[in-house]
Amino acid sequence: MSVCARPDQWHKNYPIAKGRHQSPIEINNKEVHYDRSLLPWFASYDPCAAKTILNNGKTCRVVFDDSFDRSVLRGGPLPGVYRLRQLHFHWGSSDDHGSEHVVNGVRYAGELHLLHWNPKYSNYLDAVRRTDGIAVLAIFLQVGKTPKPEMKRILEEINAIKTKGKEAPFPNFDPSVLFPKSHDYWTYHGSFTTPPCEECITWIVLREPIIVSSDQMAKLRSLSKNAENEPDLPLVDNWRPTQPRYFRMVFV
Numbered sequence: 001m002s003v004c005a006r007p008d009q010w011h012k013n014y015p016i017a018k019g020r021h022q023s024p025i026e027i028n029n030k031e032v033h034y035d036r037s038l039l040p041w042f043a044s045y046d047p048c049a050a051k052t053i054l055n056n057g058k059t060c061r062v063v064f065d066d067s068f069d070r071s072v073l074r075g076g077p078l079p080g081v082y083r084l085r086q087l088h089f090h091w092g093s094s095d096d097h098g099s100e101h102v103v104n105g106v107r108y109a110g111e112l113h114l115l116h117w118n119p120k121y122s123n124y125l126d127a128v129r130r131t132d133g134i135a136v137l138a139i140f141l142q143v144g145k146t147p148k149p150e151m152k153r154i155l156e157e158i159n160a161i162k163t164k165g166k167e168a169p170f171p172n173f174d175p176s177v178l179f180p181k182s183h184d185y186w187t188y189h190g191s192f193t194t195p196p197c198e199e200c201i202t203w204i205v206l207r208e209p210i211i212v213s214s215d216q217m218a219k220l221r222s223l224s225k226n227a228e229n230e231p232d233l234p235l236v237d238n239w240r241p242t243q244p245r246y247f248r249m250v251f252v
C-alpha cells in the first residue's frame with residue numbers, strides 16, 4: 001500500500017491530517033450542545049445542473065454545473081448560499097459498516113456527501129483554503145427492506161462506470177429527492193475526510209438516515225478501484241476512521 005493509502009500515514013504528506021478540526025468524528029447525543037439560534041437549512045437545486053457520474057477510483061461521484069448560483073444550499077449554520085458542486089458516497093465491505101461519522105457508537109452501511117462551496121470566494125480551489133469555504137450535507141445510508149426508490153437512478157448508472165476513470169452522462173437529477181423526511185441535523189466545523197484534509201468544512205449531518213437495500217450496497221461494492229485494463233480491485237471501505245473531537249458539537 002502506498003504511504004498515502006493508510007489514513008494513519010496521511011499526516012506524513014499532509015500535516016493538517018493531524019489537526020484539531022479533522023473529520024469525521026463520533027457524534028454522541030449526550031455531548032452535543034443545543035443552539036437555538038441555528039436555523040433550518042434549505043436546498044434549492046436545479047435538476048438541469050446535473051452533468052455526469054464518474055468512478056474516480058475512490059468513490060462514485062455525480063458532478064454538477066457550479067458556474068453560477070444554480071443549485072444552492074442555505075440556512076442552517078451557513079452565513080449565505082453555497083453552490084452544489086458534487087455528491088459522492090462512502091461505504092464498507094459489508095452492510096455492518098461504511099459510514100464516516102458514527103452516531104452514539106452506531107456505524108451505518110454508508111454515507112452520502114453533497115459538497116457545496118462558498119461563492120464569496122472566486123472559485124472552489126480558493127474556497128478550500130478558507131474555514132468557511134465548504135459546506136457538506138451528510139446523509140447516512142441504512143440497510144432496510146423498503147429502499148428509497150430515488151436511489152435507483154444513481155445505482156442504475158453503476159454498470160456504466162465500473163472501472164476507474166469511467167464517466168457517463170447523468171442529466172436531469174435533483175439530489176434533494178434523496179433527502180430523508182426530517183431535516184434535523186448536527187453541525188460542527190471539520191475537514192475533508194480524504195487528503196489533503198483541509199479544515200474548511202461546515203458539516204451538516206442529518207440525523208435521519210435514508211434506507212437503501214443490501215443489493216444496492218452490493219452494487220456500490222461492484223465498482224473497481226482500478227482502470228479497465230488492470231485487475232479488478234473492489235472499491236470498498238473508502239471511509240476514514242473517526243478523528244479526535246477536541247471541541248463541542250451543536251445540534252438543532
Ligand SMILES: NS(=O)(=O)c1c(F)cccc1F
Binds near residue numbers: 191192193194
Ligand atoms: N468526504 S468529503 O466530503 O470530505 C470530500 C469531498 F467533499 C471532496 C473531496 C474529497 C473528500 F474527502
Ligand SMILES: [Zn+2]
Binds near residue numbers: 088193
Ligand atoms: Zn465524502
